[in-house]
Amino acid sequence: MDEGISGRSSAFQQLAGQYMGFGALLLQWRKTAPGRPTQDRTAKAMGISVRTYRKIEKGAVPPRLTPEQFESLVRLFRLDEEGRNALMYHNIGASLKPPRGSTQPQLQKAIRLLIDRQMPSPAYLCDQNWNILGFNTAMAEWWPWVMEPGANLILWALTSPEARTQYQDWDMHASAYVKMLKFAERARVDDPELRELIEKVTKDPDVRHVWETETDMGETRDGHVFRMNIPALDWETIEVVSHVLYPASMPQCRFVVITWVEGGEDERDALGDTRNAWAATTANQDDVEAARWHEKNRVDEDSATRWRREVAGLASRTVVATPEEAAELAGRNSVPMPAISKTMGPDAQLTLSPEQRTVVWAVEEAVGCWSVTHVRPATVIARVPRNAVHGECRAEVLQLVRAALPTEADAATARIGQLLEERDTEQRVLREVLNMIEKRGDEPAAGKTGQF
Secondary structure: OOOOOOHHHHHHHHHHHOOOOHHHHHHHHHHHOOOOOOHHHHHHHHOOOHHHHHHHHHOOOOOOOOHHHHHHHHHHHOOOHHHHHHHHHHHHOOOOOOOOOOOOOOOOHHHHHHHHOOOOOOEEEEOOOOEEEEEOHHHHHHOHHHHOOOOEHHHHHHHOHHHHHHEOOHHHHHHHHHHHHHHHHHHOOOOHHHHHHHHHHOOOHHHHHHHHHOOOEOOOOOOOEEEEEEHHHOOEEEEEEEEEEOOOOOOOOEEEEEEEEOOOOOOEOOOOOEOOHHHHOOEOHHHHHHHHHHHHHHHHHHHHHHOOOOOOOOOOOEEEOOHHHHHHOOOOOOEEOHHHHHHOOOOEEEEEEOOOOEEEEEEEEEOOEEEEEEEOHHHHHHHOOHHHOOHHHHHHHHHHHHHHOOOOHHHHHHHHHHHHHHHHHHHHHHHHHHHHHHHHOOOOHHHHOOOO
């Protein structure tokens, strides 16, 4: 019976179908340890009978190991630090050290699949300091800033002019994010990256004011219902719900899904609750202690299973090794856009695909790792700084604009006419408002009372 399983793949098949828990750990360690110790030898190392040991491998709960038994198994299986942690966790549930590198977890294929399958809802994965690790196409279309190098939710929400335009009642959202920062600061007192993030955002005078006047804390934005103005939806105001989850395999990360819901009445949000009730939610020191406890347990449990997982590559929509491979995804007749790429960051490469009517947006996340997202030409156009639209950049923008229009010439002409009429109307209104302001600037102060 002991030798009925041969090889690493067979062991995993048995694990998947029959064995689980602490016994699965012992079985896998025994089958991969140098010298492949038998059940008899392992039982002797533990000081128990072979019959008892066989039952443990099949799933029986063993008695708590003594320190001597614990060290004997570590030596027999030649366990590394994470293996020791796993053995300790399953044996006594003791406090474990997080594995090295756990503060910068890599996005796994399973998580990538989960993120992509949330379509058409925007979804993303961020680490404990809100650095964006992965996102789906909907997230990239609605909020293209996630594709920028070093994208960070808190930094964008609190310091970007975009955020102040897109969030309705930005001041309330700023308070919510400051509460989260204060909660994180209390829960993780020795996190230099968190401290650097706080210093960055509080350089903004408005954020500094919120930081100095907001005394409450909040852990997450899970379940918050709020309104946003989305450029990709022609600036339509929509109501969304934020769902925040913690992946078991990446315990220090947040998996967030944004659900678009039909807006409710003015006094009630789309879920029927009091509108903006989330703005009054707070956390206290008991919540901080609970968060620390849950985070420790999540990290400890992850340490107990991390050794069994294959090393997963960085992922978002598509991952390739070189920028040339990324450009090939644009297909035949692709159009490189080096000038626009420079405006998007030093590690960005954009390639127009006329046939697909999309832009292949590639970002170098690590050496030999380029993440690729297909976005609409309009998404790129909206991101190009207006003061950069000249020379080669202007020529590339023209190609983007043409790709964003209907293929047929008549339809494209009609659409351009419609857009020009809309812009002319906007300009006329702005000029009229400008004239109103300039005329009232010459009026006496009393004449301005109660006016625009």
